[in-house]
Structure formats: C-alpha cells, structure tokens
Amino acid sequence: MAALATQNIVAAGTAPTFGAASASDTAEVGNxxxxxxxxxxxxAASVTVTVAAPGxxxxxxxxxxxxFTLGDGSSNPTEAWVPLRKEYDAGDGSGRATITVSPATNVTVAIVRVG
Known part of the structure; x- marks a missing residue:
C-alpha cells in the first residue's frame, strides 16, 4: 500500500504527474x-476503482x-475522476482514504487538489 502524494492544480494550469497504481493505496481527502x-x-481489461467508506x-x-469502472483503454485510455469526500476519511487521524484497484495492471493514478 502506497501513500499517494497530492498535487495542487494552479490557476495557470498544471499537468499532474501520474504514477503506477497498486492494488491498494491511500490518498488525502483534503477538505x-x-x-x-x-x-x-x-x-484491455475493465478496471474497478473502489473507495472504502468507513462506518x-x-x-x-x-x-x-x-x-467506479474504467472500460477498455487499449486503443484510447479511459479515465475516471473520483471525488475524495470527507466521509471516506479512514478515521485514524491520517486524513486519508483507502482506494483499491482491480486489476491494477496498466493503471496509473494522480491525486489532485483544485484551488
């Protein structure tokens, strides 16, 4: 499990850096x-992204x-923007949510904060 870093999107525009997703990661929920x-x-395989909703x-x-389902991306990569709601906070004081991906092969991820 990796703790993914949050990248800030600035008004002038930002191209976030994507990294390989693993089967289970954590990400900051922000506000x-x-x-x-x-x-x-x-x-070519469909991918399921699941956010743990504790409680x-x-x-x-x-x-x-x-x-969240990402379809076949072999000819044109598919993308999903998953909102990281406060309700997904694991409640362990980290301010992070747990996200799983199945399968994680050929999947990249970036955690972005707008504003």
Whole structure:
C-alpha cells in the first residue's frame, strides 16, 4: 500500500504527474470538496476503482463502498475522476482514504487538489 502524494492544480494550469497504481493505496481527502483521485486505464481489461467508506449507516449497516469502472483503454485510455469526500476519511487521524484497484495492471493514478 502506497501513500499517494497530492498535487495542487494552479490557476495557470498544471499537468499532474501520474504514477503506477497498486492494488491498494491511500490518498488525502483534503477538505472533501476539491480533491480527486484521477485514474487512467490503458489496458484491455475493465478496471474497478473502489473507495472504502468507513462506518455505518443510520440503520447500523456498513456504508456502501462506491465503485467506479474504467472500460477498455487499449486503443484510447479511459479515465475516471473520483471525488475524495470527507466521509471516506479512514478515521485514524491520517486524513486519508483507502482506494483499491482491480486489476491494477496498466493503471496509473494522480491525486489532485483544485484551488
């Protein structure tokens, strides 16, 4: 598991640096409104990105983990911008969320903060 660094997007424009995604990473949730995990798939297999949503609903059931699907990116990479909400904070004082990717082959990621 890697702790992914957050890159600030500036008004003049920024091209974020993407790195290889692993099966499980952590990322800063920021203020919960302007931080995103940007995933790119360049492989033929569909990829599922899942953000762990800790805690329970008001009915005592575990919160559902949101999934995002990236389709076949072999001829044209597919991309998903995943909002990192405050609700995804692991609650361990780190201010980070856990994100899993399956499969992680041919997938890159950048954590960006806008503003």
């Amino acid at each position: 919960g409104y302007n931080t995103f995990a940007v995933y790119r798939n360049s492989g 329970n609903t008001s009915y005592g059931e575990p919160n559902p983990d949101p999934d």
